[in-house]
Amino acid sequence: MEIIQMLCPSSKWSLKAPYAMAPQGITIHNTANDASAKNEVSYMITNSSSTSFHYAVDDVRAVQGIPLDRNAWHAGDGRNGFGNRYTIGIEICYSKSGGDRFHTAERNAAELTARLMLQYGWGLDTIGTKVINTHQYRSGKYCPHRTLDEGIERFWNMVREEYGKLSGTSVPTPTPTPTPNPSDSYLVRVTTGALNIRAGAGTQYPITGQIRDKGTYTIVETQGNWGKLKSGAGWICLDYTSKSGESNPQPQPSQPTPQGHYVGETVTINGVYTTSQSTKKLTPAVKTGTITKIVNGAKNPYLLNNGNIGWVNDNCIVGGNSTPAPQPSVPASFSKGQRVTLKTSAQKYCTGQNIPNSIKGKQYTIMQVGSGNTHPDGVLLKEIMSWVYKSDVQ
C-alpha cells in the first residue's frame, strides 16, 4: 500500500486541527460514500466545515490530510473528548457500495492501523479497548457502518494479521510434518548458558522457553541448523549445541544472542522493562535506543542507553540495524527497511511543510523509496509517516 500526504494547510488548522496532539489511540470510520481517498481528503481540506480526519484509505493508498501531532474532529465525542483530542481518525473509503474495492480498502486500513500501533507502542491487547476502537465506541454513531455490518471482529483480525506481519511475530500456519522416524533421533549437548526454544525452526518464530542447564537433549527432526526437541517444547538452534558423545566439542567462537542483536545497535522498540528480569511491559516514552549491554539469559537481556531507557527483550524490538558495522559513508541509493538519520540541516518535507526540529537528528526506517509520480526525490520514513528528501537523510 502506498501512503501519501495531502496535508491541510496550517492556515486552516484553527478550523480543522486546532489543538496539538500526542496520539493515544485510533478511531476507525467508514466514509459512507464512494469517493476515493484522494478525493475524500481533497474535499476535507478545502471545505468550510470543521469535520476532519487524519487518513482516508482506499483500495490503492492511504492519504494523510492532518499531521499526526494535531487533533482532528471526527469522533463526535465533543471538544474535549478522548476520540477527538487524542486519537488518529482513519476513514475507510467506498463503504456506500461495498464490494471488492471496499474490502481491499479495509485491508489497507488494517495495515495502516497496525503500522501506527507499532509506531506508538500500542500492543495487540489494545484492540477493541479505548485505545483502538470505532467511532461507534467513541460516541454511539453507527460508524464504521459497513465494517460493523460485516463484523467488527473480522476487521480487528485483519489488524492482528497485519501487525503480526509487520512485527515478525506472526505464527505461520504450521505445515503438517510426517511423524519423525525414531532412527533419525540424536542427542545434543547444549553449549550455551541460555538457549531459546522457539515455536518453529527459525528466529522468526516466537520464543516459547529457554534451556539454561547446558544439558543433553534428544532431537527428533532437523531443518537446516535447527532441531526439534523430543519433548515437544519446540525448536532450538543447533549452532549452540554439540553432538553428544563428541569428545572435543567445537568451541563456540562467540556468544551472540539468539536474535543477533549486539552492543552498539540502535533499535526501535514497542515496549520496555524497568529491570532485566521484570515481567511488566511498559509503554516506552522514547521509541528508539542503543543497546549498551547484553545479559544473556535474562528475561529482558538488552540494556538501552545505559539504563536511561530501560531493558528490552526480543519481543520489544520491532526494528534494528541490519548490519553490525554501521555505514559511515552516505549510501548512493536507499532501500526499503534501511535505517537512516534525518540530517539536522533538513528544512522541509517533500510536501513543503516545515520539519520540526524535534524530529531531526534521529534515526528512522525507510518504509518506501519514492519513484515515478510518488516523490521520486524522497523517501517515506516509517516512524513519522512522512516523505523527506533523499538529500536530507544519511
Ligand SMILES: [Zn+2]
Ligand atoms: Zn465515523
